[in-house]
Amino acid sequence: MPMESISKQSMPSGALAMLILRVLRAGPLHGYAIAQKIHVLSNEVLEVEEGSLYPALQKILLKGWVSAEWGISETSRKVRFYKLTAAGRKQLEAELRDYDRVTEAIKAILRTA
């Protein structure tokens, strides 16, 4: 109902899933770390809020692209770590390929037009 779309406006949900998969390629991370890493890697441009991060993570879990395991955080608290699965790796590669193709196409149009 209300309040649904505030955080989603800043980033399309498909892109978020791709970014999550991308930052997990280096190794397992917990939710907060994922958000932080995206924030840092994007030169502090992209902000991922809880409201979009956790639904996206749940969706990716359902798809089987990541698996979750309980571990201990740097603040020694029990927390869930997300790890890329083989299916997730394949999905990431496919999405990156698609993304490259689409950006190339858009660039080409922008150059000529």
Added chain:
Amino acid sequence: MGELWRRLWYLLHRRQMQRELQDEMAFHREMLERGGTPRRRFGNETRLQEQAHETWGWTWIERLAQDLRYGMRTLMRSPAFSIAAVLVLAVGIGVNVAAFGLFNMFVLKPLPVRDPDTLVRLQRSAPGTFSSSVPYPSIAFYRDHAKTLHAVIASTDRDVILERENLPARTRFVTSNLFHELGAETGLGRVFDPALDDRKDAPPVVMLSHTFWEQRYDSDPTVVGRVVHLNHKPATVIGVAPRNFSGLGLPHEPAFWAPLVQQPYFVEGSTVLTDTSLGGLVDMWARLEKGVSPKMAEQELLALTNELRRQSPNSVWDNERLVSEPGGYLQAVRKDDVPMLMLVATLVLLILTVACSNLGGLMLARGVTRSHEISIRFALGASRRRIVRQLLTESLLLAAMAALAGLGMGYVCLRVFLSRVNAPPWLNPAPDWRVVLFAGGVGLIAAVVFGLAPALQLTAKRRRGTRSRQILVTAQIAASCVLLIVAGLLVRALHFAVSSDAGYDHEHILVVDPDLAAHGYSATTARSYLDTAQTRVRQLPGVISVGLTSMAPLGHKNVTSLGGYPFGIYVSRVEPGFFSTMGIARLSGRDVQREDKNEIVVSESLARRMWPGQSPLGKQFLLDPSNALSEKLTVVGVVANARTMSMHDPDATELYQMSDDASLPHMVLLVRTQGKPEDLATAVRTVTSSIDSGLFPTVRRLSESFQDEVGTVEKGALIASLMGASAVLLAAVGLLGLVAYAVSQKTREIAVRLALGAKRTHVIRAMLRQFVGPVAVGLVGGAGLAAAASQLLRRILYGVSGLDPAAYLGAIGLLTIIIAFAAWLPARRALAVDAMRVLRHE
């Protein structure tokens, strides 16, 4: 697949998952706080969690559970309403379940035999002709040559005399492969074995049906091996059929089973195995070879029929073919049955309609008391869809409970019905998956029908209470009107059947059937037997006269009727003295005479239909109206109408002709007695059986058959009356509720009017005016529907017109009185209110 599995896992562990998610998000917050993000920037915690687990896709199930819990609580809060609603709907569903259960038992449920789906029943058909039985020599021919048939089964029934008793016992003569073929080897002793019992010189054996074994032999296992006498012929009991053995589902469980090849041993002179005409009345079934469809088998059989015609031209008709129908069921639905089925379906659906519109009214009335609650929920931000869904869930809950109760009611009805008609033990009235599915489906439809309209209306921005109320009233009145009229017609028909003159004296007549044809009598031997029998019976004291006819009155045997005419014409072959014995009055002309060839006597109804307004004497009658060259008969006499064949068909007429060679072996004797006919039954039986010791004539009272016929209508009328009564009761209750509700809505208005000095009658009239239109429309519509339906009823109405004014006016009158009462009761209560108190209260 993996995703679905994970989703399910989430559903089953959703509490744990929710907790984990909550934990995880709490951690996220902690970290944010450490990072210095101000607390107010955190979103609504619960909402965020909901969003996250909505991705699992089970929100709807949680909402449904929530709705169900809430609905249950609401129903529990007003138990009186809930119980009334469930009961009303349960009656509507129960009637439907009972009707469907019966249909299911007879038509849909396969017989409890091995592979019922590959069994077919085969019957003879040619343009204009049809026969359910096939001569045994033909059956043997098909059995020997058909490659599409795995096995062929034949069966014929015959009453026999057990030991020295007078009561006949039914014996079913079957091919000895029957029990093996149907997979029924589990009974006591052994079953028939083609290797042992199919030779003509095999020792005579019989099997007992389970029911007869229980009733007659007290379930004594030592009866196996004992010798019994059927028609005075010894035979060894080799076994008892299993308890749940249905055979091929023929009506009337037999007492004995015997091999068909031994039929002539028990029935002296029988030609059933050699007769190529239809005298034998043998029914034919077959089991199809694996992978063969009925159509393929029919095709091969058609070729065989043509081959058979070449070999024995007399046993095959022109253009004959064998047609198949499913054989593994109690009853196959034929085209003729469809109108009757439709009629019954319509009647039971009408009861459901009454129940549904009734409940719709109740829901509507109750909904008003909940309008407060509903507006609060709107105010809290619930959408209309959400509220309608909640209300529908409640209806669904009610319907589910009603369906369960209806299932029970239907089962009880079927049990009672089966016990009343002496059903064989293998007929199981317990609901199977089809009945359960049906009850569920009916419940679901009912829930939508009675729940949706009120739910939409209660949540509508502008309330238009009157419109849906009027529709509900119209539907209820129309449906009850139809049911009442049909009930009225059937009751009138019963009355007519019992009270009107059947046209003959059924009180003083014995019907003696020596069944000469089954014992291989020829015309000559039959003539001499009949002459001797007539003479000897006439000499018995108390006998007034003896007559002969080929068609026993109300006997359902050897029925002959002419096709080609727009009305039924039953043709009886009779001998002089028949009319006086039966007590059928002669109106003009003369009786039949021995020398007659083409002279006939017709009933008054036939004369009136053929030659209205003219004297029928001397008129020519064509045997086949479509063929001017067919045999011409001359009318020499007219007699009164006698409903001897079908008491219930108003279109039936009668034609009588002198007996000929072909009809003599089929003759039955009619004995008219001075006193009670039962006093003479034994003497008549002794006399008629003494002429030929191989014969076992049956003797029955004509009044017995007459009572049976009447009993059938009586049952139908009783069921229809019960249905009509329950519909009217439901409608009355529903209307009472609706008027009460309408009145309660206007209590203040009434009080104001009364306070201002309005007359009570005026107030009443103003209040009830809104119901007059719908009631009138309902009554007229109902009468119209009933008139349309009565065309279907025509054949069982025993000569009562389908537009019988008494039934229509009676039904409408009764309904109007009940409606008026149902409306007046709450209206009167409203007028009794103390105007001042109401106004002050408001």
